[in-house]
Amino acid sequence: xxxxxxxxxxxxxxxxxxxxxxxxxxxxxxxxxxxxxxxxxxxxxxxxxxxxxxxxxxxxxxxxxxxxxxxxxxxxxxxxxxxxxxxxxxxxxxxxxxxxxxxxxxxxxxxxxxxxxxxxxxxxxxxxxxxxxxxxxxxxxxxxxxxxxxxxxxxxxxxxxxxxxxxxxxxxxxxxxxxxxxxxxxxxxxxxxxxxxxxxxxxxxxxxxxxxxxxxxxxxxxxxxxxxxxxxxxxxxxxxxxxxxxxxxx
Amino acid sequence: xxxxxxxxxxxxxxxxxxxxxxxxxxxxxxxxxxxxxxxxxxxxxxxxxxxxxxxxxxxxxxxxxxxxxxxxxxxxxxxxxxxxxxxxxxxxxxxxxxxxxxxxxxxxxxxxxxxxxxxxxxxxxxxxxxxxxxxxxxxxxxxxxxxxxxxxxxxxxxxxxxxxxxxxxxxxxxxxxxxxxxxxxxxxxxxxxxxxxxxxxxxxxxxxxxxxxxxxxxxxxxxxxxxxxxxxxxxxxxxxxxxxxxxxxxxxxxxxxxxxxxxxxxxxxxxxxxxxxxxxxxxxxxxxxxxxxxxxxxxxxxxxxxxxxxxxxxxxxxxxxxxxxxxxxxxxxxxxxxxxxxxxxxxxxxxxxxxxxxxxxxxxxxxxxxxxxxxxxxxxxxxxxxxxxxxxxxxxxxxxxxxxxxxxxxxxxxxxxxxxxxxxxxxxxxxxxxxxxxxxxxxxxxxxxxxxxxxxxxxxxxxxxxxxxxxxxxxxxxxxxxxxxxxxxxxxxxxxxx
Numbered sequence: 001x002x003x004x005x006x007x008x009x010x011x012x013x014x015x016x017x018x019x020x021x022x023x024x025x026x027x028x029x030x031x032x033x034x035x036x037x038x039x040x041x042x043x044x045x046x047x048x049x050x051x052x053x054x055x056x057x058x059x060x061x062x063x064x065x066x067x068x069x070x071x072x073x074x075x076x077x078x079x080x081x082x083x084x085x086x087x088x089x090x091x092x093x094x095x096x097x098x099x100x101x102x103x104x105x106x107x108x109x110x111x112x113x114x115x116x117x118x119x120x121x122x123x124x125x126x127x128x129x130x131x132x133x134x135x136x137x138x139x140x141x142x143x144x145x146x147x148x149x150x151x152x153x154x155x156x157x158x159x160x161x162x163x164x165x166x167x168x169x170x171x172x173x174x175x176x177x178x179x180x181x182x183x184x185x186x187x188x189x190x191x192x193x194x195x196x197x198x199x200x201x202x203x204x205x206x207x208x209x210x211x212x213x214x215x216x217x218x219x220x221x222x223x224x225x226x227x228x229x230x231x232x233x234x235x236x237x238x239x240x241x242x243x244x245x246x247x248x249x250x
Numbered sequence: 251x252x253x254x255x256x257x258x259x260x261x262x263x264x265x266x267x268x269x270x271x272x273x274x275x276x277x278x279x280x281x282x283x284x285x286x287x288x289x290x291x292x293x294x295x296x297x298x299x300x301x302x303x304x305x306x307x308x309x310x311x312x313x314x315x316x317x318x319x320x321x322x323x324x325x326x327x328x329x330x331x332x333x334x335x336x337x338x339x340x341x342x343x344x345x346x347x348x349x350x351x352x353x354x355x356x357x358x359x360x361x362x363x364x365x366x367x368x369x370x371x372x373x374x375x376x377x378x379x380x381x382x383x384x385x386x387x388x389x390x391x392x393x394x395x396x397x398x399x400x401x402x403x404x405x406x407x408x409x410x411x412x413x414x415x416x417x418x419x420x421x422x423x424x425x426x427x428x429x430x431x432x433x434x435x436x437x438x439x440x441x442x443x444x445x446x447x448x449x450x451x452x453x454x455x456x457x458x459x460x461x462x463x464x465x466x467x468x469x470x471x472x473x474x475x476x477x478x479x480x481x482x483x484x485x486x487x488x489x490x491x492x493x494x495x496x497x498x499x500x501x502x503x504x505x506x507x508x509x510x511x512x513x514x515x516x517x518x519x520x521x522x523x524x525x526x527x528x529x530x531x532x533x534x535x536x537x538x539x540x541x542x543x544x545x546x547x548x549x550x551x552x553x554x555x556x557x558x559x560x561x562x563x564x565x566x567x568x569x570x571x572x573x574x575x576x577x578x579x580x581x582x583x584x585x586x587x588x589x590x591x592x593x594x595x596x597x598x599x600x601x602x603x604x605x606x607x608x609x610x611x612x613x614x615x616x617x618x619x620x621x622x623x624x625x626x627x628x629x630x631x632x633x634x635x636x637x638x639x640x641x642x643x644x645x646x647x648x649x650x651x652x653x654x655x656x657x658x659x660x661x662x663x664x665x666x667x668x669x670x671x672x673x674x675x676x677x678x679x680x681x682x683x684x685x686x687x688x689x690x691x692x693x694x695x696x697x698x699x700x701x702x703x704x705x706x707x708x709x710x711x712x713x714x715x716x717x718x719x720x721x722x723x724x725x726x727x728x729x730x731x732x733x734x735x736x737x738x739x740x741x742x743x744x745x746x747x748x
Contacts, residue, residue, distance in 0.1 A: 066591040118261055130263050133270070203587040235736045242576055242732030245591060246334075246569055247481050248280075 041173040044146050046105065047084065047195050048077035050174035052139045053148070054199055054207060058171035061152070061164035063136070065203050068244045071132030073202025074139055076237035078111050078131055079124070080194045083229045087112050090229045094121030107142050124236045132240075175211050182218045193222045194230050201238035271487035277479050277496035278503075283417040284566070285475040285504060286559030288424040291431075291511040292533040292552045293372045297624045298468040299528035299535070301688035302461070305521055306453030308513040310465035311472060313451060315505035317671045318473055319498065321638055324645035324665030326494040327656045329480040331648075334731030337573060338477070338637040343729030345644025349714030351729045352579055354640060356710040357703050359570050361633025364626040364699075365474060366563035366600065367607035370395040371622025373556045374608075376533065380549060392612035398557055399608060403601040406564050407592055420551070420558045425503075427548050428511050428536075435514030435539030440523070448516040449509065463678025464686045470638070471631030472508045475562070476500045477638075514539055532619065564600055571596035573731040578724035579717070621695075625687055629699040632679060636703060639672035 043050055055070055056063055063070050079095070082088040082103060089098040097116055103109050111131065115122075122130075140163040143149040148170055149163040165171040174195065181192030196219055199208060223234060272280075298307055325341070334340040338358050343351020374391030381387040381394070436444060447453060454462045479497045486492035515535050519527040528535050533552055537545040572593045575585030588594040611622045642665045649661035679686065684696040717725040727734035 064589050069587075069591045114263070118263060122263060126263065126267060129270070130266055133266065203591045205586055206588045232736075238735045239733050241591075242572075242735070243484055245587070245593070246573060246732050247485055248565070248569075 041170055041176070043170075043173045043177065044143070044148070045191075046108075046142075047080045047191060047198070048074055048107075048135070048139050049143055049146070049148070050177065050195050051077040051198055051202070051204075052136070052143060053165065053171045054174045054178075054195075054204055055202065056163075056165075056171070058165055058168040061149070061162050064207065066244075067136070068132065069203050069241045071135050072128050072237060072240045072244065073198055073204070074135035075128045075131035076198050076201065076233055077195070078108065078135060078139075079127060079233055080198060080230060081105075081108050082112055082115075083227075083233065084191055084194065088115055088229075090124055090232050091121060094123045095127055096121045105142070107138050124233060125240055128237060128240050175207070178208060179211070182222060184218065188222070188225055190226055190230065193219075193226055194234070197223045197226070197230070197234040198237055201234050202241055268487065270485075272482055272485050272492065273487050274492055274495045274499065277482050277486060277492055278499050279418060279421070280482060281476060281478050281496060281500040282425075282503065283421045283558075284478055284562040285421075285473075285500075286417075286424070286555045286562060287421070287428055287504070287507055288548070288552050288555035289369070289372070289559045290472040290508055291428045292536040292548065293556065293623065294468065294471055294627065295508070295512045295515065296528040296532055296535040297619065298628075299515070299525050300532070301620060301624055302464055302468070302685055303525050303688070304456070304461050304465055304685075305448050305516060305524060306456055306461070306465050307468060308448045308509045308516065309451055309453045310462075310469040311505050311509035311512060312449065313454065314466055314469035314473065315501050315509075317668060317675075318470075318476065318501055318638070320664050321642055321668035321672065322476075322494070322497050322501065323660050324642060324649075324668065325477070326480070326497055327660040328645045328648055329483050329493055330489060331654050332729075333733040334573065334729060337570065337731060338641050340729040340731060341641045341648070342637075342644045345646070345648035346640070347714075348725055348728040349711045349718070350640075350644075352714035352717070353707040353710030354637060355570065355574055355579065356706040356713075357633055358637055359567065359574075360702060360706050361630045361637065362563055362567045362570065363600070363603055363630075364633065365471075365630030366560060366567055367604045368623050368626030368630060369556055369560040369563070370399060370604060370608050371611065371618035371624075371626070373398045373553070373560065375619050376549075376553055376556065380553060390612070391618050392608055395608045395612075395618070396605075398560060399601070399604050401557070402560050402564050402604070403598070405561055406568065406597040406601060407594055408590070417558050417562060420554050424551055424555050425507060427544070427551055428507055430544055431536055431539040431548060432507075432510045432514040434541070434544070435518040436510075438539075439517040440520030444517055445521060447521055449513055460678050460682045461685060463675050463680070464682050466675040467628050467632050467635060467679045467686055469508075470635045471628055473501070473504055474631060474634050476504060477634075478566075511536060560604075564597070564604075567600040568593060568596040571599060576732065577727050577730060577734040578721065579713070579728060620688070625695060625699065628686055629702075632676075632700055633703055635672060635676055635679065639669055639676055642666070642669035642672060 043053075051074055055065055055073065065073070079088070085103050085108070086098050086101050087103055087108075088095055090096075095115055097112070103112055114130075115127065140149055144151060144163060148166055150166050151162070152164050153162055177192045178196040178199065180186050181189055181196055196208070199205070200219060223231060226234075295307060299305070328341055328345075332340060332344050337355075339351045339355035342354040374393075374395030377394035377398070378389065378391045381389065439445070454465055476497065479493050479500065483489055483493055515528075516524045518539050519535065524535075531538060533549075537548045537552075540548070571580060571584050574580040575582060575593075575596065584596045584599065585593065586595060607622065607626075610616075611618055616622065645665040646662055646669070649656060653661055680700060683700055684691045684693055687693065687696050689696055714725070714728070717728070
């Protein structure tokens with residue numbers, strides 16, 4: 001299996017634009033190496049950040065999915081962060097707060113507050129579509145602040161800039177984590193299984209196929225070990241993505 | 251502000267979701283963009299005049315529009331209560347059982363495939379004539395058909411939203427052109443006297459009662475695409491109003507444009523001479539109605555219209571394949587998406603079918619305009635006629651045990667009327683299929699092509715029963731499309747006002 005490493009020409013070009021800043025996110029309970037490259041490979045520890053990196057080209061920063069499937073997948077990942085942190089849960093009437101736990105991250109807190117601010121619980125698909133509108137920009141900003149992305153281009157010819165990975169190797173970190181999540185010899189990690197499930201649900205199965213051994217059954221089995229909320233979230237994300245595709249609104 | 255007042259006021263989430271929803275004009279535009287009107291007005295109508303020898307085509311469009319209006323009453327009512335409402339087989343699976351749903355899915359796949367590949371039979375000769383006349387390029391029809399096929403394949407694998415925008419612009423220009431040709435044609439009738447005879451219901455039976463079925467198949471072919479509004483049911487701003495309004499508006503627009511164009515052609519050439527004129531002029535029967543500049547514009551637009559129709563049906567077929575693969579009815583590989591969120595395997599499967607059809611007709615030396623375009627196109631229309639009739643029965647069965655708040659007119663009376671009328675048209679069409687093709691009775695093509703639907707229906711029923719016995723989890727999700735993964739059977743429309 002070959003991954004384009006930092007020694008690639010494009011990778012070097014990226015490094016030349018500016019020294020990579022070490023990620024500021026240091027999630028609790030997550031072991032991180034000392035060097036900047038290794039620290040970047042470990043990721044921010046947030047599902048949506050990892051999915052964003054997986055869904056964009058590691059060198060050009062271009063999205064690998066159409067806007068709507070991408071937004072829905074990232075929205076699912078934002079909700080997954082809150083589910084994994086025990087902040088929200090799914091009840092028959094819709095998504096509700098699970099307790100008084102507050103996420104440390106600003107964006108995750110904003111999502112939690114929006115859910116808390118509704119007088120009546122809203123169904124999961126509504127939250128997916130609601131956050132899908134802004135998730136890509138919100139997450140690019142979060143990753144930029146964490147030192148994983150940098151903005152290139154700007155307002156040249158009235159076109160907005162785009163975000164590219166500070167280090168192409170870091171963009172491959174999530175794929176490595178998904179691979180380990182699907183390795184039966186390694187301990188079960190719900191965060192990484194949720195990431196793999198949401199990646200496939202968003203339409204990134206082809207990307208996993210490119211770099212991993214065939215995952216089909218192993219992934220389905222691993223998802224089966226997740227809690228009912230995350231299983232429902234992955235299924236609803238896939239349904240929303242497929243619906244967008246079938247109605248040609250992508 | 252009290253809690254009750256706050257709850258009654260739409261929240262920021264509701265307002266944001268509502269802004270993303272589609273109103274009647276957007277849904278109508280989506281439906282009409284897939285209809286490609288100039289393909290029917292310049293391709294189907296003149297070929298139908300020439301091949302069938304019947305002059306009641308304008309009346310057929312009006313009568314079929316009324317029957318389809320009756321059909322749409324139950325169709326849009328059921329749309330409000332099911333998921334995957336954009337596909338006939340979903341209605342049939344819910345109303346008549348999942349094995350019937352699988353059979354309907356295969357019939358629909360075959361019908362839309364006939365409609366799609368048939369278009370290469372008109373694209374090739376039309377491009378050949380245009381290139382020879384205006385560009386001095388002389389190449390066989392199949393060379394141009396292959397070029398169009400390659401472009402459809404490429405766009406089918408590319409960004410769907412770009413394809414949608416292209417279709418939208420073409421639609422607008424096409425409708426304006428047809429209306430202009432129609433006005434010129436009606437302003438200059440043969441003999442200086444404008445006759446309403448071809449619009450009269452009596453024109454349907456002028457060559458015998460059985461020809462009603464033949465004319466109905468031609469007319470239904472023109473309306474194919476009107477059934478697509480429920481595809482956007484989950485995206486509609488007001489589901490109870492938007493989808494029905496867009497469906498009826500599409501029926502009205504299509505009926506008006508086609509009946510008007512067919513009437514203008516008959517009026518301009520003269521009722522007695524329109525069949526002979528269509529035989530010699532082909533699409534020129536429409537182009538000749540207006541002045542030279544309009545004719546030139548229409549000829550180029552005819553090419554783009556054929557191409558737009560080929561692309562629209564290509565997308566329609568891969569959507570069917572993708573949905574069925576997601577459910578597990580077809581191999582899972584056909585339901586996988588690649589970069590850009592496009593199901594490449596499903597799209598390429600349809601492309602291969604098109605390539606095979608072009609190769610078959612080119613190597614066999616069969617006439618492309620009649621055999622490939624008209625025969626396969628009308629047989630595709632016949633398949634849709636079958637699905638319309640069975641869907642009407644499915645609507646009645648669906649509401650039989652639980653009216654779900656729908657009136658008797660919507661859930662029983664209108665669908666029953668549509669089912670009876672559509673079934674009658676099917677019987678008449680089968681009995682006079684040779685007339686439709688313009689071949690002697692007993693000709694192999696006149697029974698083999700419609701019989702193809704019976705064959706795939708039996709295969710579908712069998713496969714449905716196999717799934718029930720061997721793969722009950724897959725069987726349980728038949729007809730759910732995108733919602734197969736959640737098992738959700740009721741309608742879901744996020745954030746829509748109640």
